[in-house]
Amino acid sequence: MVNYQGILISWYQINKRDLPWRNTKDPYKIWLSEILLQQTRVNQGLPYYIKFVESYPNLKSLSNANEDDVLRLWQGLGYYSRARNMLSTAKELENNYRGVFPAFYSEIIKLKGIGEYTAAAIASFSFDEQVAVVDGNVFRVLSRLFDVETPIDSSAGKREFKILATALLDRKNPGIFNQAIMEFGALQCTPQNPDCNNCVLLHLCASKERGTVNQRPIKSKKTKSKPRFFVYKIFTLGNDTFIQKRTGKDIWQGLYEFPLEEFVDKKSQLDYIERHKNKLVYQSPEINHILSHQRITAVFLCFKAGLEIEESTSGLLRIPRSELFHYPVSVLIDNFLKNTNDLSFLSFDENVD
DSSP, rough: OOOHHHHHHHHHHOOOOOOGGGOOOOOHEEEEEEETTTTTTTTHHHHHHHHHHHHSHHHHHHOOOOOOHHHHHHHOOOOOOOHHHHHHHHHHHHHHHHHOOOSHHHTTSSSSSSOOOHHHHHHHHHHHOOOOOHHHHHHHHHHHHTTTSSSSSSSSHHHHHHHHHHOOOSSSSSHHHHHHHHHHHHHTSOOSSSGGGGGGGGGGGGHHHHOOOOSOOOOOOOOOOEEEEEEEEEEEEEEEEEEEEESSSSSTTOOOSSSSSEESHHHHHHHHHHHGGGGGGEEOEEEEEOSSSEEEEEEEEEEEEEHHHEEEEEEEEEEEEOOOOOOGGGGHHHHHHHHOOOOOOGOOOOOOO
């Protein structure tokens, strides 16, 4: 019988990256790392992990945190529902579990924002439960190693890969093996140009033998990207400006922004800008912002002081302009504020007509 487990664990011990969440069994820190690294590269997520642990070193400290503070710390990572769910779960654990993380997969998966993969990671890494993790790296390794043609984004594929990963699991060292196969996918069996000739599984890889490495894994669904057209309206009065908090089940929920108009198409967006040209002191260049399922075309407009402000700022939060960077905002707005060379329009005097 082929000892896949021994081969991968031996490779892992030699090649693994030295990451802080691998030097602990603390389920809180492992949970934090797994949530941070969803849809995020390790080199991008690591500084956030360090900042989070410094700000919230344990479950209790996070459970007492303010949502705006957590979102501000999260700013730049995207997928902000992860942060909101994490805060909600921290409060639930503190209130209903006496501040102690449950030790079993069957209980962990019941927590908000924790799916099958994250629950398996926490259960195996922290508590050595015999449960397989299946993330993108594992999908890729298994699909190539066994040349699996079933699409990974199909119900049949998810079941097949879960069964395969469970069969391959090292029962004596489930946590280490899970980390090993994930790390192998991240560093060795990479999505593009894997170094097959220097692979410890080369002689066992069915895809390499059949010449299908670049065709694995297979995905059946292509996600359509939805275009959206935004105009952000900047109003200033003296040293103040106006912002609002996003609500509803949409992107950037819970973050702050300038008042926003959204349009159904590019023409409507341009027509709006044209109608208001004589009321402006500033118009940004068009900004294109790409999300996983959305393509946003945004323009920032700064309006002259006067009636436009009185009519348009009712119900908005009025803040000193100097405090703009204290509020959690989307990457789109953060980049606009950081990368706009001339922000003099934010100092526009209300007495100028």
